[in-house]
Amino acid sequence: MGAPEIATAVLDVRNLSVAFATHTGPVAAVHDVSFTVAPGETLALVGESGSGKSVTSLAVMRLTPPAPRTRLDGQALFRSRDGTVRDLLAVPERAMRALRGNEIAMIFQEPMTSLNPVQRVGDQIAEAVMTHRPVGRREALDRAEHLLARVGISDARRRLAAFPHHLSGGMRQRVMIAMALACDPALLIADEPTTALDVTVQAQILELLQDLQRETGMAIVFITHNLGVVAEIADRVMVMYAGRIVEQGEVGPVMRAPLMPYTQGLLRAVPTLTVSDGFVPLTSIPGTVPSPTALPPGCAFEPRCPYALPGLCDATTPPLDDAFDGQQVRCLRWDAVAALEARP
Amino acid sequence: MSIMALTPPPIPRDGPLLRVDRLRQWFSSGGFMSPRLTVRAVEDVTFEIGRGEILGLVGESGSGKSTLGRAVLRVTDLTDGRVVFDGQDVSTLSKRQLRPLRARMQMIFQDPFASLNPRMTVGQIVGAPLRIQNPGISRSEVEARVGDALRTVGLADSHAERYPHEFSGGQRQRIGIARAFVLAPDFLVADEPVSALDVSIQAQVVNLLMEIKRKLDLTILFISHDLAVVGHVCDRVAVMYLGRIVEIADTRTLFRNPRHPYTEALFSAVPVADPSRRRQRILLKGDLPSPLAPPSGCAFRTRCRYAIPACAEAVPPLAHIGGGHQKACIRDDLALQPAC
Amino acid sequence: MSSATVAAAVLPNRRLAGTSPRSRAWGRFKRHRLAMFGSGVILVLVFAVIFGPMILPFDPLHIDLRHRFAPPPGNGHLFGTDQLGRDLLVRLLMAGRISLTIGFMAMVVSTLIGTSVGVTAGYYGGLVGTVLMRIVDAVLCFPSVFLLLALAAFIKPSILTITLIIAATGWMEVARVVQAQIKALRHRDFILAAEMLGASGRYVMTRELLPNAAGPIIVAATLTVARAILAEAYVSFLGYGIQAPTASWGNMLNNAQQYLNSAPWLAIFPGLMITLAVTSFNFIGDGLRDALDARMDLT
Secondary structure (H helix, E strand, O other): OOOOHHHHHEEEEEEEEEEEEEEEEEEEEEEEEEEEEOOOOEEEEEEEOOOOHHHHHHHHOOOOOOOOOOEEEEEEEEEOOOOOEEOOOOOHHHHHHHHHHEEEEEEOOOOHHHHHOOOOHHHHHHHHHHHHHHOOHHHHHHHHHHHHHOOOOOOOOOOOOOOOHHHHHHHHHHHHHHHHHHHOOEEEEEEEOOOOOOOHHHHHHHHHHHHHHHOOOOEEEHHHHHHHHHHHHHEEEEEEEEEEEEEEEEEHHHHHOOHHHHHHHHHHHHHOOOOOOOOOOOOOEEEEEOOOOOOOOOOOOOOOOOOOOOOOOOOOOOOOOOOOOOOOOOOOOOHHHHHHHHHO | OOHHHOOOOOOOOOOEEEEEEEEEEEEOOOOOOOOEEEEEEEEEEEEEEOOOEEEEEEOOOOOOOHHHHHOOOOOOOOOOEEEEEEEEEEOOHHHHHHHHHOOOEEEEEEOOOOOOOOOOOOOHHHHHHHHHHHOOHHHHHHHHHHHHOOOOOOOOHHHHHHHHHHHHHHHHHHHHHHHHOOOHHHOEEEEOOOOOOOOHHHHHHHHHHHHHHHHHOEOOOOEEEOHHHHHOOEEEEEEEEOOEEEEEEEEHHHOOOOHHHHHHHHHHHOOOOOHHOOOOOOOOOOOOOOOOOOOOHHHHHHHHOOHHHHOOOOOOOOOOOOOOOOOOOOOOOOOOOOOO | OOOHHHHHOOOOOOOOOOOOOOHHHHHHHHOOOOOEEEHHHHHHHHHHHHHHHOOOOOOOOOHHHHOOOOOEEOEEEEOOOOOOOEHHHHHHHHHHHHHHHHHHHHHHHHHHHHHHHHHHHHHHHHHHHHHHHHHHHHHHHOOHHHHHHHHHHHHHOOHHHHHHHHHOOOOHHHHHHHEEEEEHOOHHHHHHHHHHHHOOHHHHHHHHHHHHHHHHHHHHHHHHHHHHHHHHHHHOOOOOOOOOOOOHHHHHHHHHHHHHHHHHHHHHHHHHHHHHHHHHHHHHHHHHHHHOOOOHHHO
């Protein structure tokens, strides 16, 4: 990840660390996370609750609590439409506000909390347009109608006048996407956008996001805990555990032949859409995700890992190793594990 | 207790444990000052669950699956229809009459945060069923049985002293399971028991549930929107759409040979964790229609790609098509995609 | 995006191991400076009214016409004397006994009434709940000062009757707070779980719901003490309350009216006591409201 990469990447995050101040001292939620996203690319950030995946995205958006309560280290280089490169962690708040909702947009899991319940959706979208573009209300509303139609809401003209509570969960998420698209963002950060939705609606939203990406060439950072969704939508995937990247690479290799025992366990724990004769116990990962205030020494996954070697894994924090084909893994024994996994 | 003595259950031990007959559960709102609105949350539902069987109940949110789960446990007063539990008609029993039966039917909730009283210790929560059902029970017996229950679900005796907020989501769900099992019930309604949990924890909790099921020879109504989990856990599956069961069959038949277009669409929408299997999905148009104003005829026709004009005419009955497979669709000429 | 969403996503789970809801609430209360100040004042006040009159060498009823209107601090009378030469400090403390007792007792009675009505209305809802809450509304509509005075005019004043009269006009706030809290908790899954076990309505109300409403009840009760002290002062000030020669802060104020120009301390000290007690209880109420905020425990 050197300087040349920013020439193509929209976002280049380097050594990002996030720590929160608490009563008992600082708690590190994200450690030394680096990744890039190119235009037209979808990067999936996968992890369980407490893995730091949401905090990573909020830190990039500078939506974490302000300075004394949160400590941000590292860089998040963002390339604007005009080609200038800025460090999102260093720009003044005013410049950040100009970027948010404009060149960088974000959508969330629960659209109801992100939409203003007492304002018509048309006005909310128009507002988003007018904040960043020198257009009048008339023009902004036309743009809102166009956006609603674009995200697949039928009868868009009439829907402009609807309040959020008139709409179903899927519709509200479409409205959120329309708002996010209002200013043609170069980067869309989607934090669990389909988690609260039914599978049929989730499929619609995923398809919509893919269509929009093809059309606009925006980069998407897609945060999810659902590996099925990752396989559907991502080009590359980054798995996080206890605040660190533990594996990243192209979605095909990572999901077909994961190198990190955690990724392997996660993939096996997902039940597949099949039927078996009688109940076959699901493969689970024993134990629980460690609390960020009490991380085990060495590899954070060591207490739950079937391949952990006492004296090694509980003593040394593994670096993020380059394996093959750009696949990176944080495991001291990944080649040994790969050999063991290859055996039937 | 006196009720049980007056009407001893006629014990047809070979019959189904639960029989639901033309069940209706409507909810009304408004009335006095505002226009009366009636939501037909569950409409004309009939099914049985055999002893020791796990019946899956799947559908989108708003399909009425949770309402149905609560109705069979008589949490609500039924609008119409019958629920027969172990040969005894419980449809019209009062709260008091139901109390002795409560020891035999229990529930696990989706949200492990909302389902445990934050002001009670784990010991009080898990012990509550024992105290409520046997008011004379001794303190030491409660403690002993709570300890057993906690160990069974993979927690320690010492956890009884703690409060729910000190536990993770997965551990809280284990506490909820311990509460449901401490009375050794026969029948369990599990309402989305794992959908609020992390993937690696989901598998643990499903396995635990199945282990206890085997131990107690439980009968379970397993409500879930996760078809993959349902496929692994359930013997039979019922698919609900807008308050009605549209298809019901044993799991293998349903997955291999779905006969209702909605079942096909549900399967098709499930994302598969294998990037080489990105498929052409059958995308349903739009959302679930409002249950306040369901479409005429087949409620699914507005989103169904196989709909024909005749679909709007009458509600299709849930018809037997052999081998215990039932479906509510007038089209018999469809070749639908299987789940796997 | 609301700040709550950000906070929920960002802040690591604060899981304080091994703590009961009560001890965490105490931790939060201790950080509330005004509430700690209020608690200190009330503590001092309670000790003073209990032990002060025993220590001070004056009888509150002893008339000494030679030392009338001694301005403070005069002649060993720290707070001066009144028109009959009685020691003001001792009278203030004796009056404090009466006023605080009435305040606490009225709080207990009105909290009991309010909690019962609120829990019943919140739990049953429907017709029962509607009727009960409309009664609450109706009583609230009535200006409580007039109700207070009307009742006091008919009933022979004594500590007990004044207490009951104040309680009768002060339970509605508690009822509303409790009803709102119970109604919000009523349909949570843990209540359904208890009902699924065959728990009776009484069990659900007392064991499951009430402990979760304890926070708002305690807050409302604290503020009720402040209100009751104030109400007692009103009634006694207007001459319908505690009767001379027994002193209460209210009737001391009433008495002081005639001498406002010549002996202002007769009005200033009782007024200060009322203000001090009432604001202290209000501060404690505020502190408790933050400390016992149910949201901090339910999530």
